[in-house]
Amino acid sequence: MQNTSIKNRLFPVFLKLEELNVLLVGGGNVGLEKLSAMLNNSPDAKVTVVGSFIRPELREYAKDFSQVILQERNFENSDLNERDLVILATDNPDLHASIKRMTAELHILCNVADTPALCDFYLGSIVQKGDLKIGISTNGKSPTMAKRMREFLDDIIPDDIQNLLENLREIRKSIKGDFQEKIRVLNEVTESMINNNNQSR
Ligand SMILES: C[C@@]1(CC(=O)O)c2cc3[nH]c(cc4nc(cc5[nH]c(cc(n2)[C@H]1CCC(=O)O)[C@@](C)(CC(=O)O)[C@@H]5CCC(=O)O)C(CC(=O)O)=C4CCC(=O)O)c(CCC(=O)O)c3CC(=O)O
């Protein structure tokens, strides 16, 4: 049965981009934004950037990532060969629509930066604190609100959250007993961690 109360129907996942083959079409400002969004999270992401012009800023940024391939030329249909994900960030909506038709045919997931209706998935705002990662979406309503929410969460989540995570990992490894017992102990420990943390703020 459909739950009609769910407004945002996007399903978040956390991708291992270094295991995937990504094509980014467009080497401009938006291209650079999408490239840095990927590499800030997945520095080993295998990305090929194809742009009829590749901005010097993007070139400069990509220098630190030896696995990123830059190709300054027009998009060709064969660029879609062997891709798992495609991100379109050119200034040509007709090109976007035609590439999107091809990716759908090929079952390749596609993001069209300036056209939500053509996206199979959206990028989100991302909070990163050690191993903790939070993805934020406003269902495409307001990327700026997503950005502000990231700043807010980044501020309130303590920087030493990584220590908590490391401790929990040790506890998780050391608990004896069956699965239910493991869940009980971990729930108990984390409850006090969160409470302690609130008290110290
Ligand atoms: C649907 C979506 C598809 C996608 O791109 O994946 C989309 C679409 C569009 N963005 C537009 C504009 C802006 N996008 C940003 C910023 C971000 N946009 C991101 C995601 C998404 N943007 C997806 C939905 C996410 C969600 O569900 O909330 C973030 C979160 C992630 C990322 O891109 O890495 C990143 C913030 C990262 C961070 O800082 O944390 C800013 C603000 C800024 O840059 O400061 C502006 C200008 C201000 C404004 O418009 O709000 C426009 C209008 C273009 C035009 O006017 O022509 C469209 C098209 C439309 O809405 O029609």
Ligand SMILES: NC(=O)C1=CN([C@@H]2O[C@H](COP(=O)(O)OP(=O)(O)OC[C@H]3O[C@@H](n4cnc5c(N)ncnc54)[C@H](O)[C@@H]3O)[C@@H](O)[C@H]2O)C=CC1
């Ligand atoms: N820059 C921004 O922050 C925003 C941009 N937009 C829109 O997003 C689009 C892209 O913006 P920018 O990145 O700033 O533009 P840009 O002009 O910097 O980059 C466009 C890129 O697309 C490439 N391109 C065009 N045709 C191509 C083809 N056939 N094959 C391969 N590459 C091709 C160009 O060479 C260039 O690298 C524009 O339509 C713009 O109006 C919307 C909101 C904000």
